[in-house]
Amino acid sequence: MSQDPSSRQPVGPPSSDRQPPERPSGERRSDNTLAALVAAEGARPKTATEFVEATLKKGILSGALPAGMALRQEDLAREFGLSRMPIREALRQLEAQALIDFTAHKGAVVTEISLEDALDLFAIRRALETAAFALSIPNLSPDDLGRAVEVIAEIDTEADAGRLGQLNRQFHMTLYARAGRPKLLTLVEAQLASYDRYLRFHLSAEGREQMAQDDHRAMVEAAATRDVAGAIAVLERHIDTAADALTRFYAMRDGAAQVE
Amino acid sequence: MSQDPSSRQPVGPPSSDRQPPERPSGERRSDNTLAALVAAEGARPKTATEFVEATLKKGILSGALPAGMALRQEDLAREFGLSRMPIREALRQLEAQALIDFTAHKGAVVTEISLEDALDLFAIRRALETAAFALSIPNLSPDDLGRAVEVIAEIDTEADAGRLGQLNRQFHMTLYARAGRPKLLTLVEAQLASYDRYLRFHLSAEGREQMAQDDHRAMVEAAATRDVAGAIAVLERHIDTAADALTRFYAMRDGAAQVE
DNA sequence: TTTGCTAAGATTGGATCCAATCAACATTGG
DNA sequence: CCAATGTTGATTGGATCCAATCTTAGCAAA
Numbered sequence: 313m314s315q316d317p318s319s320r321q322p323v324g325p326p327s328s329d330r331q332p333p334e335r336p337s338g339e340r341r342s343d344n345t346l347a348a349l350v351a352a353e354g355a356r357p358k359t360a361t362e363f364v365e366a367t368l369k370k371g372i373l374s375g376a377l378p379a380g381m382a383l384r385q386e387d388l389a390r391e392f393g394l395s396r397m398p399i400r401e402a403l404r405q406l407e408a409q410a411l412i413d414f415t416a417h418k419g420a421v422v423t424e425i426s427l428e429d430a431l432d433l434f435a436i437r438r439a440l441e442t443a444a445f446a447l448s449i450p451n452l453s454p455d456d457l458g459r460a461v462e463v464i465a466e467i468d469t470e471a472d473a474g475r476l477g478q479l480n481r482q483f484h485m486t487l488y489a490r491a492g493r494p495k496l497l498t499l500v501e502a503q504l505a506s507y508d509r510y511l512r513f514h515l516s517a518e519g520r521e522q523m524a525q526d527d528h529r530a531m532v533e534a535a536a537t538r539d540v541a542g543a544i545a546v547l548e549r550h551i552d553t554a555a556d557a558l559t560r561f562y563a564m565r566d567g568a569a570q571v572e
Numbered sequence: 573m574s575q576d577p578s579s580r581q582p583v584g585p586p587s588s589d590r591q592p593p594e595r596p597s598g599e600r601r602s603d604n605t606l607a608a609l610v611a612a613e614g615a616r617p618k619t620a621t622e623f624v625e626a627t628l629k630k631g632i633l634s635g636a637l638p639a640g641m642a643l644r645q646e647d648l649a650r651e652f653g654l655s656r657m658p659i660r661e662a663l664r665q666l667e668a669q670a671l672i673d674f675t676a677h678k679g680a681v682v683t684e685i686s687l688e689d690a691l692d693l694f695a696i697r698r699a700l701e702t703a704a705f706a707l708s709i710p711n712l713s714p715d716d717l718g719r720a721v722e723v724i725a726e727i728d729t730e731a732d733a734g735r736l737g738q739l740n741r742q743f744h745m746t747l748y749a750r751a752g753r754p755k756l757l758t759l760v761e762a763q764l765a766s767y768d769r770y771l772r773f774h775l776s777a778e779g780r781e782q783m784a785q786d787d788h789r790a791m792v793e794a795a796a797t798r799d800v801a802g803a804i805a806v807l808e809r810h811i812d813t814a815a816d817a818l819t820r821f822y823a824m825r826d827g828a829a830q831v832e
Numbered sequence: 833t834t835t836g837c838t839a840a841g842a843t844t845g846g847a848t849c850c851a852a853t854c855a856a857c858a859t860t861g862g
Numbered sequence: 863c864c865a866a867t868g869t870t871g872a873t874t875g876g877a878t879c880c881a882a883t884c885t886t887a888g889c890a891a892a
Contacts, residue, residue, distance in 0.1 A: 358676045359875065361664075385844070395877045400844090404621075404661045408668030410755075416618045417844050417883045432755040435703060439756075443699035495670075495692040496699075499759075619845065645874070655847045660874090677853045677874055 451490035711750035
């Protein structure tokens with residue numbers, strides 16, 4: 313990281329002395345929600361590009377950067393206190409992860425989320441997670457199951473909706489972790505992360521009962537007794553239920569008011 | 573595309589007047605196999621970055637850029653007739669696709685292929701492709717099945733081992749195409765593309781009978797009669813057989829001679 | 833008023849330059 | 863003679879500058 317503290321801000325948490333209530337040049341599309349994100353990012357990776365990528369990724373998955381938002385390189389560079397170059401490289405990686413849409417001379421936009429994409433994602437999750445769960449169950453230790461139970465409890469007490477997605481991801485990954493297939497697990501985690509955006513969208517309107525904690529408990533129960541078929545059945549039902557609920561939610565929303 | 577034909581080569585197929593039998597400065601790590609690839613790439617995308625990405629991707633999947641090969645930015649830039657910048661951005665995207673390993677100040681290396689990764693990949697393929705196939709079968713038209721049969725025939729007559737992987741991918745995708753889940757299909761195709769590297773590795777040592785054309789025919793047959801369960805069973809066996817064969821191949825190779 | 837064209841501004845793509853990091857080699861002290 | 867250390871070359875990370883393209887506002891003609 314070739315950061316020169318004399319001429320530029322350090323790449324870490326820049327203590328938010330960016331530009332307090334001052335708008336640089338008229339409007340600001342990718343506005344100050346970014347500034348909070350930049351300040352929040354605690355541990356900084358080795359390179360500025362990685363830092364930008366991690367920050368933007370977290371922002372998109374957490375919903376701080378909403379779908380459809382334009383990401384102007386110049387603005388981002390100013391807010392991060394960097395040049396446009398690390399921004400561009402980070403955007404490239406986010407594009408390969410399908411988190412943003414990149415058009416040739418038009419720029420980057422946070423990928424839209426639609427019901428079709430959500431159903432697509434549920435199909436992928438169903439296929440991948442049942443496979444991972446089946447492979448993992450025989451190798452799960454009592455310790456693993458204990459951690460899963462703890463996460464269930466955390467979900468019940470967690471107030472921040474933003475952290476619920478993270479905890480949900482953590483719960484599922486704990487149960488899959490012993491599958492012994494690193495690439496499969498990486499894929500599963502990526503899909504679960506994508507799912508965060510839909511989950512938040514849904515949770516913000518409906519209650520936290522959408523988390524289906526009963527299913528979570530049933531999954532741990534079945535895993536504890538090494539009942540692979542039963543556990544898979546619960547997981548499939550869990551995902552199908554979520555898909556149905558989200559479908560109903562979209563139908564209701566679109567039926568009630570034509571939002572754009 | 574800000575190509576200036578007077579000072580630089582056009583970005584398309586540069587008619588291979590790069591540097592014929594002349595080595596620029598001593599050695600060349602990412603050597604002239606690249607030159608052929610650059611010249612071969614027919615249609616050129618809009619930007620240089622996309623061109624570089626597509627070319628490198630094809631090179632890696634086709635085996636022209638073998639696993640473990642270091643990709644020096646400077647060398648690539650010279651061979652493509654571009655600056656290092658589009659190279660860097662292309663490498664970023666390839667890294668997000670797990671085709672190369674990127675280390676902070678060390679550079680990019682074509683991802684190694686190992687038996688463990690292959691088994692990982694087989695597990696992923698089994699999960700995703702069975703799901704896609706099941707969704708697609710009810711919607712397959714006679715036309716689709718006809719195309720699948722044609723591809724089977726092509727595989728029988730194709731001599732070039734490099735194209736076999738592509739045809740194999742095409743066959744499978746034809747059967748999955750009506751799943752109606754774009755993101756799922758994109759994922760499946762990406763995994764099949766990754767599989768190309770292992771398939772080639774295997775085919776180069778054993779014969780083309782590794783393609784298991786009987787399984788392919790059985791898959792079309794089951795799909796034609798809308799026998800979803802039967803088709804899935806064949807596909808699972810197909811993938812498991814390939815996994816077992818590759819495992820035996822690795823065991824034999826490692827047992828016979830300790831190749832590095 | 834509307835439609836088509838033109839030109840200026842905004843924004844991204846690409847090139848070149850400089851700084852930071854890493855690896856290998858030489859050097860010196862034990 | 864070996865190990866720790868300084869030094870130099872190679873290579874990547876980041877910044878700045880220029881070129882190409884897209885968008886939009888303005889204007890003219892139908």
